[in-house]
Amino acid sequence: MSQNTPKLLDIIALTDDIPEYNLLRGQVGTIVELLADGAAFEVEFSDKNGQIYESVGLTSAQIMVLYFEPA
Template structure:
């Protein structure tokens, strides 16, 4: 299991962004790598799959969600997604 952000990863927002009406915990998908991996385009969709927001975010603003148990000895990296 890796904390490295990759294209099509499912991520959660780690901070509120009221200016864009998206909030900590909202789930999105990485749809583009920007600035040589220093930022990522994250698409937020509604329950019907329609995109309601697409934002460029820094790794510290998101966390990769995992859908399987962590391997023994897995240690998440602090300060990165």
């Protein structure tokens, strides 16, 4: 699996607005389920208290995996 391939529990950022869910480009969520054999992802968006305010199925074109690679 390549480093940029989304996987379970990855932290992602939206690459586009999703107005039907009031989600904006750059909002950060967590992949909580792999769908369609890894072609799509269930992503949860939570507030600063950990309360989920949206759960949406997204494709890899709609997300960017955020990661940190130590030097």
